[in-house]
Amino acid sequence: xxxxxxxxxxxxxxxxxxxxxxxxxxxxxxxxxxxxxxxxxxxxxxxxxxxxxxxxxxxxxxxxxxxxxxxxxxxxxxxxxxxxxxxxxxxxxxxxxxxxxxxxxxxxxxxxxxxxxxxxxxxxxxxxxxxxxxxxxxxxxxxxxxxxxxxxxxxxxxxxxxxxxxxxxxxxxxxxxxxxxxxxxxxxxxxxxxxxxxxxxxxxxxxxxxxxxxxxxxxxxxxxxxxxxxxxxxxxxx
Amino acid sequence: xxxxxxxxxxxxxxxxxxxxxxxxxxxxxxxxxxxxxxxxxxxxxxxxxxxxxxxxxxxxxxxxxxxxxxxxxxxxxxxxxxxxxxxxxxxxxxxxxxxxxxxxxxxxxxxxxxxxxxxxxxxxxxxxxxxxxxxxxxxxxxxxxxxxxxxxxxxxxxxxxxxxxxxxxxxxxxxxxxxxxxxxxxxxxxxxxxxxxxxxxxxxxxxxxxxxxxxxxxxxxxxxxxxxxxxxxxxxxxxx
Numbered sequence: 295x296x297x298x299x300x301x302x303x304x305x306x307x308x309x310x311x312x313x314x315x316x317x318x319x320x321x322x323x324x325x326x327x328x329x330x331x332x333x334x335x336x337x338x339x340x341x342x343x344x345x346x347x348x349x350x351x352x353x354x355x356x357x358x359x360x361x362x363x364x365x366x367x368x369x370x371x372x373x374x375x376x377x378x379x380x381x382x383x384x385x386x387x388x389x390x391x392x393x394x395x396x397x398x399x400x401x402x403x404x405x406x407x408x409x410x411x412x413x414x415x416x417x418x419x420x421x422x423x424x425x426x427x428x429x430x431x432x433x434x435x436x437x438x439x440x441x442x443x444x445x446x447x448x449x450x451x452x453x454x455x456x457x458x459x460x461x462x463x464x465x466x467x468x469x470x471x472x473x474x475x476x477x478x479x480x481x482x483x484x485x486x487x488x489x490x491x492x493x494x495x496x497x498x499x500x501x502x503x504x505x506x507x508x509x510x511x512x513x514x515x516x517x518x519x520x521x522x523x524x525x526x527x528x529x530x531x532x
Numbered sequence: 533x534x535x536x537x538x539x540x541x542x543x544x545x546x547x548x549x550x551x552x553x554x555x556x557x558x559x560x561x562x563x564x565x566x567x568x569x570x571x572x573x574x575x576x577x578x579x580x581x582x583x584x585x586x587x588x589x590x591x592x593x594x595x596x597x598x599x600x601x602x603x604x605x606x607x608x609x610x611x612x613x614x615x616x617x618x619x620x621x622x623x624x625x626x627x628x629x630x631x632x633x634x635x636x637x638x639x640x641x642x643x644x645x646x647x648x649x650x651x652x653x654x655x656x657x658x659x660x661x662x663x664x665x666x667x668x669x670x671x672x673x674x675x676x677x678x679x680x681x682x683x684x685x686x687x688x689x690x691x692x693x694x695x696x697x698x699x700x701x702x703x704x705x706x707x708x709x710x711x712x713x714x715x716x717x718x719x720x721x722x723x724x725x726x727x728x729x730x731x732x733x734x735x736x737x738x739x740x741x742x743x744x745x746x747x748x749x750x751x752x753x754x755x756x757x758x759x760x761x762x763x764x765x766x767x768x769x770x771x772x
Contacts, residue, residue, distance in 0.1 A: 448632075
């Protein structure tokens with residue numbers, strides 16, 4: 295067989311025979327769904343954890359709120375545990391221990407990824423809130439505005455601009471990390487590729503194809519994030 | 533109007549204020565002078581509780597600021613503050629900078645706040661900047677806006693924390709002129725400054741702080757031309 299024939303046969307086996315391209319497409323769909331769900335959960339968790347931890351740190355010394363102290367303690371443990379253990383191990387514990395009886399692997403995967411992402415996102419948001427000059431909070435409070443209003447109108451709008459690049463980065467990491475849920479049976483893109491490999495005994499085309507699809511997705515989102523950021527920055531140069 | 537009783541403030545091991553007692557009366561312009569690290573700014577920031585005093589008491593309009601049960605936000609509405617670094621909100625227009633607080637604290641409706649803001653802006657000659665953003669203004673303009681922002685709450689007292697220290701020399705005058713006008717109009721003011729000329733001309737009373745205590749106080753003439761303590765004499769010989 296000539297090299298061209300070999301390429302054609304392998305490509306045909308990997309993507310076209312038995313409509314295998316559908317498996318990849320379905321896989322990409324699941325990948326995007328898991329990314330979206332995990333991102334949503336991650337941002338919600340991140341905002342809650344970051345708000346509580348920042349509010350706790352910014353209390354005046356003689357007006358400490360005990361509820362905040364307890365929540366702050368819990369969230370600190372959460373961040374420590376999630377950041378201190380591998381994503382893969384978290385997935386296996388969630389998939390094979392905590393939700394061992396569940397067959398909805400995609401949802402278990404999205405949940406695990408969301409909880410994982412929340413820990414990192416919370417630190418990104420906390421960093422963004424802390425990066426706003428302390429004088430801004432002082433100015434807001436000295437005018438008699440309460441803490442929440444000062445946060446909402448003054449601190450948060452400034453923090454968002456600062457955290458967008460890191461948040462975009464976290465989003466891209468999350469998109470690629472969804473490939474891990476194939477180990478607990480989540481039928482995403484890499485799972486589809488592995489299925490094809492096990493049937494055709496040919497690894498290169500499915501895996502390189504998968505890599506190219508991820509790369510294209512990441513490039514697409516990087517481009518979109520770039521447009522979004524530039525728009526925000528344009529409003530800076532007024 | 534503001535009574536301070538035996539105020540102390542420590543940052544960890546470092547005691548910045550070592551028992552300061554003072555009475556600031558209505559309509560007075562009190563200027564605090566002293567070397568850096570003497571506790572002037574800390575004293576000022578304790579008055580509206582931006583710094584929490586370690587011990588002592590601050591009574592403003594008959595209400596104890598240091599009592600944990602006091603609604604501190606309500607008290608701060610009557611106590612404006614102007615900062616060394618202006619601290620305008622870069623994410624909003626000048627007009628919004630000024631109207632945000634009166635509107636959110638329900639002191640005025642948005643329309644009332646905007647009318648009041650425009651009136652005050654006209655007074656400092658910056659009405660044409662209402663829709664500009666802070667980044668487009670010079671330091672002197674920013675500080676005048678910051679004063680207008682504090683004034684828009686109709687406060688009973690204005691606290692100034694080194695309002696001209698971050699300005700180019702040529703812009704100091706325009707800010708001091710606004711402050712002078714306020715003092716002439718009978719505004720109660722507490723000013724931390726290195727502008728000895730302002731202290732001499734405008735202050736009703738000058739306090740000299742050093743190492744966390746009020747070393748000497750009196751009317752400007754006595755402080756500047758007839759200092760009693762050695763510490764004040766040596767300070768004045770360096771700054772005048």
